[in-house]
Amino acid sequence: MVERLADHVVVMQDGRVVEQGPTHEVLSRPRDPYTRRLIDAVPSARSRGSRLSPSPPQPLPQLTREHRDTDQPVLRLEHVTKRYRGPDRRERTVVDDVSFALHPGETLGIVGESGSGKSTVARMALALTPPSSGRVLLDEQPWSDLAERHRRPHRRRIGVVHQDPLGSFDPRWEVGRTLADALPAQLTPAERTARVEELLTWVGLDGGHAHRHPLTLSGGQRQRVAIARALASAPDVLVLDEPVSALDVSVQAQVLDLLQDLQNALGAAYLFISHDLGVIHHLSDRVLVMQGGHVVESGTADEVLHAPRHPYTRQLIAALPRPHLEEIA
Ligand SMILES: Nc1ncnc2c1ncn2[C@@H]1O[C@H](COP(=O)(O)OP(=O)(O)OP(=O)(O)O)[C@@H](O)[C@H]1O
Ligand SMILES: [Mg+2]
Numbered sequence: 001m002v003e004r005l006a007d008h009v010v011v012m013q014d015g016r017v018v019e020q021g022p023t024h025e026v027l028s029r030p031r032d033p034y035t036r037r038l039i040d041a042v043p044s045a046r047s048r049g050s051r052l053s054p055s056p057p058q059p060l061p062q063l064t065r066e067h068r069d070t071d072q073p074v075l076r077l078e079h080v081t082k083r084y085r086g087p088d089r090r091e092r093t094v095v096d097d098v099s100f101a102l103h104p105g106e107t108l109g110i111v112g113e114s115g116s117g118k119s120t121v122a123r124m125a126l127a128l129t130p131p132s133s134g135r136v137l138l139d140e141q142p143w144s145d146l147a148e149r150h151r152r153p154h155r156r157r158i159g160v161v162h163q164d165p166l167g168s169f170d171p172r173w174e175v176g177r178t179l180a181d182a183l184p185a186q187l188t189p190a191e192r193t194a195r196v197e198e199l200l201t202w203v204g205l206d207g208g209h210a211h212r213h214p215l216t217l218s219g220g221q222r223q224r225v226a227i228a229r230a231l232a233s234a235p236d237v238l239v240l241d242e243p244v245s246a247l248d249v250s251v252q253a254q255v256l257d258l259l260q261d262l263q264n265a266l267g268a269a270y271l272f273i274s275h276d277l278g279v280i281h282h283l284s285d286r287v288l289v290m291q292g293g294h295v296v297e298s299g300t301a302d303e304v305l306h307a308p309r310h311p312y313t314r315q316l317i318a319a320l321p322r323p324h325l326e327e328i329a
Contacts, residue, residue: 003027003321011035041253043282045305045327051260052253052282058204060265072140073101074236074269075125075158080134080144082120082293095120096293097134102237105263107270109284109301111277111316116290118273122241125271126160127151139236156184156233159268163242165226169214175200175225176210182232199228204258220251227258231266241273256283277316281305289313 002009003023010020011032019032030036041052051057082095095117102108110118123129124136127144136144138157162168169178179196187195197207203224214222223243230238240259244252260283263270274280280287280301287304289297289312297310308314 011038038250041250042321043256043278045281047282048301051257053250053257055254055257058202058258058261060202060261070104073103073137074139075102075143075271076100076137076140077121077125078135078137080121080124080131080136082117082124082129083132094293095124095131098288098290098295099134100288100295100298102269102271104236104269105267106286107263107272107284109280109287110271110273110290111275111280111287112290113275115292117293118275118290119241121290122160122239122271122273125237125239126158127155157235158237158239159230159233159235160239160241161223161226161230161243163245165222166214168226169222171213171215173213174210175212175214175217178214178225179210179229179232182229184233195232199232202231202262203228204254218251219247220255223247223255224258227255227262231262231268234266235268237269237271239271239273242275243272244279245274245276252279259283277305278320289316 006023008020009023009026011018011026011034013034019026019030019035026035027039030039037054040054043052077098077100080095080098081093083091083093085091098117098121100108110121112118120129124131124144127136127146131144135142138154143151143154173181176193176196179199180192183192183195196210200207200209205221205224205228209217209221209225214225217225227243243259244255247255256279259270262268270283272280272283281304284301287297287299287301288295289304289310291312297304297308297313299307304313305317308317
């Protein structure tokens with residue numbers, strides 16, 4: 001953003017100016033290590049598969065899951081459409097004939113402008129709102145078509161992380177209680193405490209955080225708690241709706257690295273939603289581009305970035321930061 005708007009840039013860290021100068025000079029030849037780190041934290045065309053933050057990978061136990069047939073999708077949308085009736089009684093189609101399959105351990109990115117229908121797709125995948133037509137399948141079994149009492153026992157198989165977790169935390173509850181509440185019911189109190197501790201280490205927080213209230217945490221810490229809560233039930237699918245959009249670029253880098261580490265260790269499939277094509281390309285195996293409720297383009301992350309076919313995708317690419325664009329060229 002600074003690159004697009006500013007002629008001169010001042011980089012500050014801990015109340016001190018660490019570097020300043022003409023924007024292009026500072027961004028293309030940073031002299032301060034902190035400036036370097038900020039620039040490296042932005043996903044680029046070559047950053048897929050590598051780390052964005054200087055922190056080492058989170059040491060995680062490799063979870064042995066029941067063997068899965070990777071040819072069989074864990075989540076599938078079949079010709080899903082959502083219509084809402086406005087106050088004028090006119091119907092508006094906000095999601096139109098969307099189909100995709102998400103496979104075990106895979107990340108499917110959905111990118112698109114505000115109002116394009118991304119969160120509505122997420123809510124239908126989570127069976128929080130029913131499609132107007134079409135259907136959602138979980139493990140190739142009916143999901144959107146089930147009655148809620150039949151769906152409830154399976155809800156633990158699909159978790160969610162939102163942009164602003166604060167709205168979904170009970171502010172009166174300590175983090176430990178929020179996490180314990182998300183664990184399977186049959187655990188003993190001692191097992192529960194141990195699992196909470198384990199979930200906190202998975203997301204790079206220490207046991208002391210169990211006694212904090214959500215309001216006393218930073219945005220990055222809160223998002224780590226939200227990820228821990230989503231993982232508490234060992235889901236097969238994680239729906240991540242703009243999980244890093246409220247974070248600054250260096251914290252975003254840490255959370256993206258964390259999500260990658262967790263997927264490598266735990267093997268969950270991600271449905272990753274963002275308006276930022278750079279972030280989507282960095283994390284996703286395959287990408288859907290949405291505009292006005294339609295999927296206008298789909299392909300592997302590299303196909304969509306390097307060989308876009310739809311004008312809207314080209315527009316998204318043109319809006320990427322310059323270092324990203326230079327690497328594509
Ligand atoms: N419950 C609802 N009733 C009526 N219209 C709705 C409802 N939920 C969403 N919409 C409309 O559907 C469209 C898509 O909304 P959605 O939240 O899915 O977009 P989005 O792509 O997630 O946008 P953003 O990037 O801003 O989060 C919008 O025009 C929105 O106003
Ligand atoms: Mg949204």
